[in-house]
Amino acid sequence: MAVEGASRVRIVREAASLRAQVADWRRQGETIAFVPTMGALHAGHISLVGEAKTLASRVVMSIFVNPTQFAPTEDFGAYPRAFEADAAKFDAAGGDLLFAPAVENMYPQNFATLINVEGPAVAGLEDRFRPTHFSGVATIVAKLLNLCRADLAIFGEKDYQQLKVVTQMARDLDFETKILGAPTIREKDGLALSSRNVYLSAEERRVAPVLHAALARCAADISKGAAIEAALDVARAALADAGFVTDYVEARHAETLRPVASLVDGPIRLLAAAKLGKTRLIDNIAA
Numbered sequence: 001m002a003v004e005g006a007s008r009v010r011i012v013r014e015a016a017s018l019r020a021q022v023a024d025w026r027r028q029g030e031t032i033a034f035v036p037t038m039g040a041l042h043a044g045h046i047s048l049v050g051e052a053k054t055l056a057s058r059v060v061m062s063i064f065v066n067p068t069q070f071a072p073t074e075d076f077g078a079y080p081r082a083f084e085a086d087a088a089k090f091d092a093a094g095g096d097l098l099f100a101p102a103v104e105n106m107y108p109q110n111f112a113t114l115i116n117v118e119g120p121a122v123a124g125l126e127d128r129f130r131p132t133h134f135s136g137v138a139t140i141v142a143k144l145l146n147l148c149r150a151d152l153a154i155f156g157e158k159d160y161q162q163l164k165v166v167t168q169m170a171r172d173l174d175f176e177t178k179i180l181g182a183p184t185i186r187e188k189d190g191l192a193l194s195s196r197n198v199y200l201s202a203e204e205r206r207v208a209p210v211l212h213a214a215l216a217r218c219a220a221d222i223s224k225g226a227a228i229e230a231a232l233d234v235a236r237a238a239l240a241d242a243g244f245v246t247d248y249v250e251a252r253h254a255e256t257l258r259p260v261a262s263l264v265d266g267p268i269r270l271l272a273a274a275k276l277g278k279t280r281l282i283d284n285i286a287a
């Protein structure tokens with residue numbers, strides 16, 4: 001097993017080494033929590049590690065920028081990569097093992113399987129704008145869960161639809177790993193932390209919190225009795241006024257992600273995606 005640098009974190013590049021370490025821990029009666037990421041770690045990722053440490057005796061994180069979840073027009077090449085800094089942050093957070101495989105090891109030349117999740121969890125939100133995205137996510141998450149065999153895996157609510165898609169996939173395919181969600185960590189001004197925030201110019205960064213503010217106002221209006229479509233329209237207008245190009249602002253059932261017409265169809269989750277210049281931001285909030 002490779003151990004790079006002076007940290008206590010084990011850095012593992014090969015699937016076989018990951019399996020061997022996890023099996024070893026299991027023999028010693030340890031419990032294992034898994035935090036899958038694409039790296040460029042920020043306080044949102046680290047909060048997932050903190051949550052993992054309260055639930056298991058060992059924490060495994062994967063860092064893998066997964067090519068199959070990016071369309072050819074998207075930012076796979078430009079996606080921020082900061083491995084040394086990530087390893088130090090994971091170490092400082094008390095993590096145990098960082099799994100960072102090479103693309104050719106996860107997708108060898110003859111790789112030919114994609115997992116396609118269908119149904120309401122994949123209907124009409126991110127999938128409309130990133131039609132191949134969730135099959136890439138479901139496929140890599142299935143591979144990672146299968147390799148890690150953790151007791152539980154933690155995903156951020158920031159990617160709310162992803163959390164629902166992964167939960168559905170893990171249930172349908174009988175994965176034993178329990179899928180858990182954890183709350184979104186935000187900047188003081190409300191902007192959800194995201195690795196892609198580094199793409200924002202200074203002016204775009206100033207405007208970006210409008211996304212959360214518009215959702216928060218929409219949620220408050222709905223809970224005070226406003227009609228859902230009217231409240232969503234106010235949020236869409238606020239985003240347009242601030243200079244966003246909106247992909248969607250929708251109200252869905254918080255568990256099933258089915259469309260909802262009123263509070264009685266709830267619990268409700270508001271979900272949005274919008275571009276500021278070239279940067280696409282997503283966010284969501286309970287209503």
Ligand SMILES: Nc1ncnc2c1ncn2[C@@H]1O[C@H](COP(=O)(O)OP(=O)(O)OP(=O)(O)O)[C@@H](O)[C@H]1O
Binds near residue numbers: 048156
């Ligand atoms: N602000 C946040 N709070 C809590 N969890 C988060 C936050 N941002 C991301 N996560 C979670 O961290 C995990 C890894 O996400 P990822 O590496 O894609 O980071 P990201 O910041 O969401 O990047 P991206 O810009 O690609 O959306 C996911 O489960 C994601 O939901």
Ligand SMILES: CC(C)(CO)[C@@H](O)C(=O)[O-]
Binds near residue numbers: 038064066069137162
């Ligand atoms: C879950 C995930 C690690 C799969 O590549 C990714 O979509 C992410 O970081 O949210």
Ligand code: BAL
Binds near residue numbers: 069070159162
């Ligand atoms: N956090 C979701 C990863 C993606 O946008 O590809």
